[in-house]
Amino acid sequence: MNPHIDFHALAPEIVLAATLVVVLVADLLLPDRERWQTSRLATIGVLAAFVPVITLAVDGADRSMFGGAYVVDNYALAFKGFFILVAYVVLLMSVDYISEGDYYQGEFYFVLLTSVLGMSVMGSARDLVSIFIALETITMPTFVLAGWRKHDTKSNEAAIKYLIIGVLSSALMLYGMSLVYGMSGSTLLTDIGAFVAKGGTPPLMIVAMFLTIAGFAFKVSAVPFHFWVPDTYEGAPTPVTAFLSVASKAGGFAALVSIVFVGFYPDKGAWQPTLWVLAAASMTLGNLTALRQTNIVRMLAYSSIAQGGFILVPLAVAGESASAANSAREAVIIYLLIYGAMNLGAFAVVMALARRTRSGEISSYAGLMQYSPGLALVMSAFMFSLAGVPPLAGWFAKFVMFRAVIDAATPAAVTLGVIAAVNSVIAFFYYVGVVRQMWLQPAPEGTEDRPVRIPMALSSALAITTVVVVVVGVYPQVFAKIGELARLGG
Amino acid sequence: MALNQFLILAAFLFGTGVYGVVARRNGVLMLMSVELMLQAVNINLVAFSAFLHDVSGQVFALFVITVAAAEVGVGLAIILLIYRNLGSPDLDRVEQLKG
Numbered sequence: 284m285n286p287h288i289d290f291h292a293l294a295p296e297i298v299l300a301a302t303l304v305v306v307l308v309a310d311l312l313l314p315d316r317e318r319w320q321t322s323r324l325a326t327i328g329v330l331a332a333f334v335p336v337i338t339l340a341v342d343g344a345d346r347s348m349f350g351g352a353y354v355v356d357n358y359a360l361a362f363k364g365f366f367i368l369v370a371y372v373v374l375l376m377s378v379d380y381i382s383e384g385d386y387y388q389g390e391f392y393f394v395l396l397t398s399v400l401g402m403s404v405m406g407s408a409r410d411l412v413s414i415f416i417a418l419e420t421i422t423m424p425t426f427v428l429a430g431w432r433k434h435d436t437k438s439n440e441a442a443i444k445y446l447i448i449g450v451l452s453s454a455l456m457l458y459g460m461s462l463v464y465g466m467s468g469s470t471l472l473t474d475i476g477a478f479v480a481k482g483g484t485p486p487l488m489i490v491a492m493f494l495t496i497a498g499f500a501f502k503v504s505a506v507p508f509h510f511w512v513p514d515t516y517e518g519a520p521t522p523v524t525a526f527l528s529v530a531s532k533a534g535g536f537a538a539l540v541s542i543v544f545v546g547f548y549p550d551k552g553a554w555q556p557t558l559w560v561l562a563a564a565s566m567t568l569g570n571l572t573a574l575r576q577t578n579i580v581r582m583l584a585y586s587s588i589a590q591g592g593f594i595l596v597p598l599a600v601a602g603e604s605a606s607a608a609n610s611a612r613e614a615v616i617i618y619l620l621i622y623g624a625m626n627l628g629a630f631a632v633v634m635a636l637a638r639r640t641r642s643g644e645i646s647s648y649a650g651l652m653q654y655s656p657g658l659a660l661v662m663s664a665f666m667f668s669l670a671g672v673p674p675l676a677g678w679f680a681k682f683v684m685f686r687a688v689i690d691a692a693t694p695a696a697v698t699l700g701v702i703a704a705v706n707s708v709i710a711f712f713y714y715v716g717v718v719r720q721m722w723l724q725p726a727p728e729g730t731e732d733r734p735v736r737i738p739m740a741l742s743s744a745l746a747i748t749t750v751v752v753v754v755v756g757v758y759p760q761v762f763a764k765i766g767e768l769a770r771l772g773g
Numbered sequence: 774m775a776l777n778q779f780l781i782l783a784a785f786l787f788g789t790g791v792y793g794v795v796a797r798r799n800g801v802l803m804l805m806s807v808e809l810m811l812q813a814v815n816i817n818l819v820a821f822s823a824f825l826h827d828v829s830g831q832v833f834a835l836f837v838i839t840v841a842a843a844e845v846g847v848g849l850a851i852i853l854l855i856y857r858n859l860g861s862p863d864l865d866r867v868e869q870l871k872g
Contacts, residue, residue, distance in 0.1 A: 412836055415837075416840070423844065427850075430854060436859065436867075439867070440855075440868075440870055442854075443852065443864060447800075447807075447864075450848065453844070454790065454810035454814065457814040457837060458817070461783075461814045461818045461821065461830075464821055465780075465817065468827060470833060517870050518870055
């Protein structure tokens with residue numbers, strides 16, 4: 284019996300896989316001076332992979348393969364498109380960083396694209412085995428990327444902390460998955476959903492669900508599984524940090540949403556409390572620790588933990604009713620899209636300024652408005668957007684999150700909503716702290732007067748993210764539409 | 774066939790692995806402890822697979838074995854780097870990043 288293979292549905296992955304092989308071979312064949320060409324090949328490949336995503340979206344039919352283990356529906360396409368665009372922006376951010384250091388250019392793009400391939404598969408995975416494989420394809424290259432600066436002990440430390448916690452969380456998740464398989468008798472999420480829907484979930488199944496969710500909590504860096512985040516973000520090369528904070532985290536959320544909504548959904552008592560605690564703890568601890576950071580990357584690391592908490596909020600209340608589930612799924616997707624744009628943008632500014640100051644301290648942003656007003660304005664936009672100030676995109680992300688809470692309207696949901704609201708206020712202080720440094724503090728003595736020179740690729744990355752943050756803030760319908768369309772097929 | 778014996782063995786192995794990761798400070802031993810945890814998963818999967826007469830558990834176990842090998846490859850490479858730069862596989866010495 285031959286399995287039915289739909290090549291159109293697999294086209295984005297096929298293009299990505301072909302690209303990464305071409306990049307690796309080109310790196311082998313090109314002379315040293317021409318190695319930078321590999322970045323061009325990678326960029327072209329990533330853009331080419333976006334084409335089938337569009338044709339599949341236009342076609343609109345849900346495609347299912349391998350007995351339902353691999354599904355291409357609008358939900359999958361929304362994530363695929365998002366991951367591919369994030370990869371494109373990260374490539375733009377990496378080009379100069381990688382070619383200026385002694386950083387094995389070809390291999391860098393090869394490893395980065397491998398991770399993107401895993402993400403693309405993750406959007407479609409609807410089976411424990413394919414979710415596991417996709418997750419490992421995402422994570423394992425990022426261990427290597429985090430330790431990319433081989434001779435820098437900080438980069439080594441970033442890699443080892445990430446690796447140990449990463450493999451530990453995979454093992455926890457797998458143990459949970461093995462028990463889920465044993466209880467329900469199938470690895471397919473739809474079959475697991477049918478088993479859970481029968482009611483009378485055995486206690487071991489609840490333990491199994493808890494372990495599985497805990498494994499994903501590491502990937503989305505939720506408290507109390509967040510210890511690796513600040514250290515890894517600080518030690519890893521900055522473009523890699525941007526990639527980890529957006530793409531890798533969104534990969535974890537893609538899996539969490541499909542597992543929770545398709546697999547565990549019917550027994551809300553088994554998974555809602557876990558997610559509730561994760562969301563509340565991530566928001567509160569992330570924000571309170573971010574307040575006292577002096578390094579911009581560490582501050583953004585804690586901010587990303589807190590933002591992860593905000594994204595967990597709609598998931599934690601999704602089980603209350605069908606309409607709550609609907610708006611929760613929309614909220615997670617819209618929040619991720621917006622969070623991706625604003626966080627990538629913030630990291631692009633950090634990289635641009637670090638080229639001049641060689642420093643990651645927030646105090647090094649003092650007086651940026653005097654000598655580089657453009658960069659200061661863009662950074663202010665990202666900071667206000669992360670804080671959720673209208674008319675920048677961040678407010679809409681917060682809005683859809685609170686809408687999901689209101690749709691659920693149970694005491695637990697409302698309590699979580701209040702915690703989220705208090706946290707939005709706390710978060711405002713540290714984001715505005717950066718803006719205050721740039722606008723109100725004088726530049727340190729001896730600062731050069733001319734603006735920071737930003738390479739072409741990095742400024743394109745800045746331009747793309749700024750446009751998204753501003754346009755979506757003013758016309759949120761653009762992303763609201765994607766959220767509505769992205770229904771989750773079986 | 775008694776399923777429980779296999780599940781108890783797996784749980785014991787898993788617990789040993791968790792203890793190893795938490796208690797050991799040597800990078801290589803920590804990786805080996807994670808391997809123990811993954812083998813516990815494999816025992817679970819194969820036992821359930823035989824019990825349920827369903828092949829997908831065995832397929833899952835094969836994937837877990839493959840991925841575990843890749844994980845150890847990457848892990849040992851990173852530990853080797855640390856050993857070269859710091860002269861020791863002891864991860865307590867790796868503590869520049871704090872806050």
